[in-house]
Amino acid sequence: MLHDAAWLRRYWQWQMEGAVLHVGEYQLQPEMTAAELLHMMERGEVLQRSVTLVEGGTSVRYVPHCELPTSWSKALMPSSAMQR
Numbered sequence: 001m002l003h004d005a006a007w008l009r010r011y012w013q014w015q016m017e018g019a020v021l022h023v024g025e026y027q028l029q030p031e032m033t034a035a036e037l038l039h040m041m042e043r044g045e046v047l048q049r050s051v052t053l054v055e056g057g058t059s060v061r062y063v064p065h066c067e068l069p070t071s072w073s074k075a076l077m078p079s080s081a082m083q084r
Helices: 006-015 034-043 059-065 070-076
Strands: none
Touching: 006 034
């Protein structure tokens, strides 16, 4: 995860004016340059993940096993289940 990407943002603004970058999770390689990363984001080459939900399942069953931001978990879980 990039915590302070101000330098990357400046590069994008100066070198790729008008380019739209796609939000998502990207597979980075140690040898990647900033330009390669930004072009990957411009093309939207995000990681794809698959999920299988069993019929009849509820968010109470699935959400605790997911790595979700807290705000999503709160939105998906009934308040009674969050208190357990």
